[in-house]
Amino acid sequence: MTSQLFVGTFVDTPSPGELRIRQNHLLGVDEKGFINHISSINSESSQILLNNLSLLNLNPIELKKFSFFLPTFNDLHLHTAQYLFCGLGLNLSLIEWLNKYAYKAEERLDNDLNLTEKVYEILIKKLLKNGTGFISAFGTIGIESNLILARKMQEIGLRGFIGKLSMDQSPRPTYGESSVNDSISSLIEFLDKLEDYLSKFQSHERLVQPIITPRYVPVCSDELLLKLKKLGDERGIRVQSHMCEGRDQMDLVYKQRGKKDQDIWNDLGFLGPNTLQAHVTYLDEEMIPLLKDRQITIAHCPLSNAYLSEKQFPLREALDHSLNVGLGTDIAGGYTLSIQNQMRQAVVISRLREGARCEKLNCSFAESTNKGEKNLSIDWVESIYLATRGGKKGMGLGGCLEVGMEFDVQLIELTDEESPSGIGALDLFDIESKGIDSEEEWKRYIERWWCNGDERNRKNMWI
Ligand code: GUN
Numbered sequence: 001m002t003s004q005l006f007v008g009t010f011v012d013t014p015s016p017g018e019l020r021i022r023q024n025h026l027l028g029v030d031e032k033g034f035i036n037h038i039s040s041i042n043s044e045s046s047q048i049l050l051n052n053l054s055l056l057n058l059n060p061i062e063l064k065k066f067s068f069f070l071p072t073f074n075d076l077h078l079h080t081a082q083y084l085f086c087g088l089g090l091n092l093s094l095i096e097w098l099n100k101y102a103y104k105a106e107e108r109l110d111n112d113l114n115l116t117e118k119v120y121e122i123l124i125k126k127l128l129k130n131g132t133g134f135i136s137a138f139g140t141i142g143i144e145s146n147l148i149l150a151r152k153m154q155e156i157g158l159r160g161f162i163g164k165l166s167m168d169q170s171p172r173p174t175y176g177e178s179s180v181n182d183s184i185s186s187l188i189e190f191l192d193k194l195e196d197y198l199s200k201f202q203s204h205e206r207l208v209q210p211i212i213t214p215r216y217v218p219v220c221s222d223e224l225l226l227k228l229k230k231l232g233d234e235r236g237i238r239v240q241s242h243m244c245e246g247r248d249q250m251d252l253v254y255k256q257r258g259k260k261d262q263d264i265w266n267d268l269g270f271l272g273p274n275t276l277q278a279h280v281t282y283l284d285e286e287m288i289p290l291l292k293d294r295q296i297t298i299a300h301c302p303l304s305n306a307y308l309s310e311k312q313f314p315l316r317e318a319l320d321h322s323l324n325v326g327l328g329t330d331i332a333g334g335y336t337l338s339i340q341n342q343m344r345q346a347v348v349i350s351r352l353r354e355g356a357r358c359e360k361l362n363c364s365f366a367e368s369t370n371k372g373e374k375n376l377s378i379d380w381v382e383s384i385y386l387a388t389r390g391g392k393k394g395m396g397l398g399g400c401l402e403v404g405m406e407f408d409v410q411l412i413e414l415t416d417e418e419s420p421s422g423i424g425a426l427d428l429f430d431i432e433s434k435g436i437d438s439e440e441e442w443k444r445y446i447e448r449w450w451c452n453g454d455e456r457n458r459k460n461m462w463i
């Protein structure tokens with residue numbers, strides 16, 4: 001049964017290069033929050049729906065002329081506790097940075113639940129303000145702080161996965177789990193308590209679910225990893241971790257185990273459709289087709305990689321092989337919680353990779369496409385795909401505006417005068433006099449919003 005109706009322009013990206021702009025459309029949402037209708041306002045089905053619903057006094061909400069609906073952004077990888085020290089220490093190497101800041105911040109939140117409440121409330125509100133409607137979170141090792149995260153997300157209205165960290169070989173004596181059994185029993189206690197909390201909600205009201213989260217190979221024994229895998233399979237719970245992120249991590253793993261990071265995950269059976277891996281920068285390129293076959297999902301964190309990894313993820317190659325990829329802020333490995341910034345950074349980094357290729361080929365950007373193997377850059381439309389559909393597809397969710405998908409949507413207004421969204425006085429005059437009435441014009445304005453828009457353009461969110 002339809003409970004909400006919207007009329008206006010709907011923008012989404014069903015596949016990586018495809019910007020779908022549907023003007024003058026009617027969208028219906030059912031009482032459980034799923035899209036149950038989207039069609040041109042003049043279509044027969046829209047007219048029938050409108051007639052039926054006007055009898056029930058349900059009238060559509062009509063968008064202002066220069067506004068559009070876009071699916072919410074998705075942050076496939078962030079460390080919620082690390083918001084505490086966001087923006088610090090990014091001159092360090094990954095392992096130095098973990099030792100100096102990350103473990104300490106997480107330990108602090110586990111030991112001070114009042115602070116956890118405050119940090120998580122601020123973080124969730126800021127994420128929503130920035131258009132993020134779904135996250136896959138790395139929390140802490142503690143049970144209570146992760147339950148606080150779940151409660152706050154549920155109460156404030158942010159969808160996502162919550163990862164209680166597992167790590168039985170922590171380098172920090174005061175922050176870790178003392179044995180495999182200790183680690184597994186603490187995870188089971190968390191899962192049971194989370195389930196208990198969620199049991200009071202109907203299934204469509206549940207915004208959060210757990211995800212098994214071995215932190216990364218250097219702090220987890222093989223025995224722990226195997227038990228976590230088994231638990232995930234038994235309970236049908238997804239798994240997330242960090243794979244092949246930094247040079248020092250790769251070296252440490254090889255020293256500890258005599259194998260490459262990616263081979264450990266593969267040999268232990270983790271590379272499958274239920275696995276989300278962050279970074280994956282030190283990936284041997286021959287692995288790309290294998291990862292595609294196994295249907296794993298990758299969280300690409302371009303800003304974080306520019307600091308804590310010496311390499312960048314081969315994004316163009318991954319998209320060309322149809323791998324599932326979304327974007328992650330990796331707070332606090334990246335310093336901004338805005339996925340809009342990550343979209344821009346993903347494009348910039350891909351252009352730097354292409355620039356390096358031009359340098360080798362001794363040619364310009366304009367000439368490079370027809371030379372050598374492949375242009376390595378991505379464009380802004382592909383980045384919107386990564387930020388919306390790409391982030392949800394591999395996680396069993398929607399991310400587009402299609403019947404059956406969750407109505408997780410943001411409302412963007414192009415003409416907010418306070419926002420530097422790139423619409424100057426002349427254009428403002430232009431669109432106000434004429435309106436935006438062709439797809440081509442919409443595309444131009446959306447591109448300019450993509451470059452310079454910010455939270456001031458965001459007028460509403462629905463999760
Ligand atoms: N690898 C293991 N732990 C972490 C973390 O907290 N952040 C990042 N970026 N990489 C990690």
Ligand code: FE
Nearest residue numbers: 242278330333
């Ligand atoms: Fe991370």
